[in-house]
Amino acid sequence: MEMIRAFFSRPAAASILSLIGVIVFYVLFGGVDLINLAAAASWMNFAANLGIVAIPVGMLMIAGEMDISIGAMIPAGSITTAILSGYYGLPIEVGMLGALGLGVIVGLINGILTLRTTVPSLIITLGTLVGMQGIVLSAAILLTGNASIPVKAPEWAKSVFGQLLGNGHQIIIVWWIALTIALAFVLHMTRYGNWIFALGGDKVSARNAGIPTGRLTISLFILSATSASFVGMCQAILFNSAQVSGGMGYIFNAIASVVVGGVLLTGGFGSVMGIFAGTLTFAIVNQGIYFTHIDRNWSNLIIGITLLVAMAMNESFRKLALS
Amino acid sequence: MNHPILSLNQINKSFGPIDVLHDISLQVSAGEVLCLLGDNGAGKSTLIKILSGVHIPTSGQILMDGAPVAFQTPRDASNRGIATVHQFGGTFPLMSIGRSFFVGAEPTKGWAPFKVFDRTKANAIAVKAVQDFGITRIDDGDRLVGGLSGGERQSLAIARAVYFGARVLILDEPTAALGVKQAAHVLRIVNQAKKRGLAVIFITHQVTHAMAVGDHFAVLIRGAIAADFKKGEKTREEITDLMAGGQAMAELEAEIDHQSH
Numbered sequence: 001m002e003m004i005r006a007f008f009s010r011p012a013a014a015s016i017l018s019l020i021g022v023i024v025f026y027v028l029f030g031g032v033d034l035i036n037l038a039a040a041a042s043w044m045n046f047a048a049n050l051g052i053v054a055i056p057v058g059m060l061m062i063a064g065e066m067d068i069s070i071g072a073m074i075p076a077g078s079i080t081t082a083i084l085s086g087y088y089g090l091p092i093e094v095g096m097l098g099a100l101g102l103g104v105i106v107g108l109i110n111g112i113l114t115l116r117t118t119v120p121s122l123i124i125t126l127g128t129l130v131g132m133q134g135i136v137l138s139a140a141i142l143l144t145g146n147a148s149i150p151v152k153a154p155e156w157a158k159s160v161f162g163q164l165l166g167n168g169h170q171i172i173i174v175w176w177i178a179l180t181i182a183l184a185f186v187l188h189m190t191r192y193g194n195w196i197f198a199l200g201g202d203k204v205s206a207r208n209a210g211i212p213t214g215r216l217t218i219s220l221f222i223l224s225a226t227s228a229s230f231v232g233m234c235q236a237i238l239f240n241s242a243q244v245s246g247g248m249g250y251i252f253n254a255i256a257s258v259v260v261g262g263v264l265l266t267g268g269f270g271s272v273m274g275i276f277a278g279t280l281t282f283a284i285v286n287q288g289i290y291f292t293h294i295d296r297n298w299s300n301l302i303i304g305i306t307l308l309v310a311m312a313m314n315e316s317f318r319k320l321a322l323s
Numbered sequence: 324m325n326h327p328i329l330s331l332n333q334i335n336k337s338f339g340p341i342d343v344l345h346d347i348s349l350q351v352s353a354g355e356v357l358c359l360l361g362d363n364g365a366g367k368s369t370l371i372k373i374l375s376g377v378h379i380p381t382s383g384q385i386l387m388d389g390a391p392v393a394f395q396t397p398r399d400a401s402n403r404g405i406a407t408v409h410q411f412g413g414t415f416p417l418m419s420i421g422r423s424f425f426v427g428a429e430p431t432k433g434w435a436p437f438k439v440f441d442r443t444k445a446n447a448i449a450v451k452a453v454q455d456f457g458i459t460r461i462d463d464g465d466r467l468v469g470g471l472s473g474g475e476r477q478s479l480a481i482a483r484a485v486y487f488g489a490r491v492l493i494l495d496e497p498t499a500a501l502g503v504k505q506a507a508h509v510l511r512i513v514n515q516a517k518k519r520g521l522a523v524i525f526i527t528h529q530v531t532h533a534m535a536v537g538d539h540f541a542v543l544i545r546g547a548i549a550a551d552f553k554k555g556e557k558t559r560e561e562i563t564d565l566m567a568g569g570q571a572m573a574e575l576e577a578e579i580d581h582q583s584h
Binding site: 009185189190191193194195197198201202205206207208209210211264268269321322323 | 397398401414415416417418422425426427428429431437438439440467469470
């Protein structure tokens with residue numbers, strides 16, 4: 001009984017149940033062959049690309065802030081890599097550092113603006129989202145004359161960031177799992193993680209307790225922008241080209257994964273495991289439908305219902321934990 | 324004769340053209356409870372903020388153990404042993420008791436960069452600290468703070484302050500949001516803290532609670548000390564009259580009396 005209670009008190013509980021629920025639904029009503037689904041690469045690739053962005057976004061939400069500029073940072077990362085190493089022919093290291101460096105700069109801007117102004121971070125990152133879209137498009141057209149830029153990375157870069165393993169599985173899956181483990185450790189096992197929960201729970205008390213809330217906030221924004229540009233960079237290396245468009249879908253998908261994962265929108269509660277399970281749930285709903293005989297147009301409806309059910313479960317489990 | 328741990332000497336505070344506190348002089352010694360009474364708007368919050376380092380006084384001196392001190396940040400004040408417990412506990416409802424107890428001062432084990440938060444130790448210390456104050460219902464440091472009653476949360480915050488070496492405990496309206504039984508709980512803990520040698524500044528507008536624990540009383544009206552007296556020198560009615568501006572209350576009572584006849 002105590003163990004059951006302990007399970008349901010965890011933020012990840014609802015997302016794990018949602019994941020199981022969705023798989024069961026597809027197997028029972030969609031005629032999905034579980035072995036086939038498990039071996040398929042499509043949903044895993046989808047989950048990995050989304051997951052690398054979702055975890056930092058989720059950590060920011062736990063700290064009480066929002067970052068939607070990730071939608072522009074993904075194409076920014078790929079375009080930067082492509083312009084520097086593809087169009088200008090500079091070594092791939094320069095392209096990579098450029099993409100990641102851009103993430104650091106935009107993260108800094110997001111963080112500093114959030115701290116220095118009273119504007120909510122949702123609006124600030126909306127500004128950087130739109131601004132970066134403009135910058136990326138202008139840079140691509142003005143510098144290369146094209147909205148799509150080719151880039152050919154050397155062997156070592158392709159094998160580390162842009163390889164296909166097994167059945168079409170992108171190597172970014174490995175990066176995703178590594179990042180999940182690292183960030184789960186930081187958030188749940190270190191004191192910095194405790195600071196993040198404190199910051200989201202009560203900003204003033206956190207500051208009064210001596211936590212460097214400013215530095216912490218900026219670090220989280222840098223983490224989220226850089227993770228997004230990392231994903232873009234990997235995509236450019238994998239597909240040998242970068243597009244100006246794309247990335248907007250990640251905003252909704254990341255927030256949905258995070259919310260299904262048990263992170264409280266108002267901050268102070270959540271877990272990396274939950275975000276991981278939420279991302280998997282989303283990926284399976286979105287991509288798994290192609291393995292069923294259900295009309296794929298229903299996938300958004302299924303996502304919507306899953307979201308609502310997961311949120312309702314999260315609410316009840318949290319009330320249980322607080323009783 | 325006890326030397327005061329904390330004294331305020333002619334403290335004034337203005338925000339631009341608005342004068343909030345005038346010539347406040349107060350002192351509190353170890354093992355003593357000073358009750359700061361005053362209605363809403365009297366300037367109690369500003370005074371607490373000055374004591375806890377949030378605001379800097381416009382003029383006047385703060386002395387600790389007889390020596391002048393200046394607090395630039397709340398951290399300065401808490402480093403010197405001044406702990407403030409706010410009305411809504413200031414604890415984090417969605418964190419576990421162990422984590423909330425040690426926010427900002429988390430115990431760790433292991434070596435950098437893999438220093439891990441020592442959850443078992445934090446839970447054990449937090450539970451013991453609060454049980455030492457007489458709250459025996461709390462026995463699991465993993466339970467969320469939000470699951471505790473208001474009185475228990477206050478007690479947790481006070482136990483935390485005492486554990487981290489507070490010498491002066493400032494309690495901002497600790498019983499305002501609590502029912503009778505829970506308030507009694509908190510008052511019992513205030514007495515415990517007093518017995519342990521802390522100086523307590525108890526801010527409230529509830530005279531009964533103040534009289535249950537206070538050794539020394541000061542009434543704040545519109546930013547100035549209107550009365551300063553020791554326990555036993557005034558009755559409950561006299562104190563309530565003072566706080567409400569005496570005459571106004573008497574006139575109101577007469578008016579109501581008149582209307583009901």
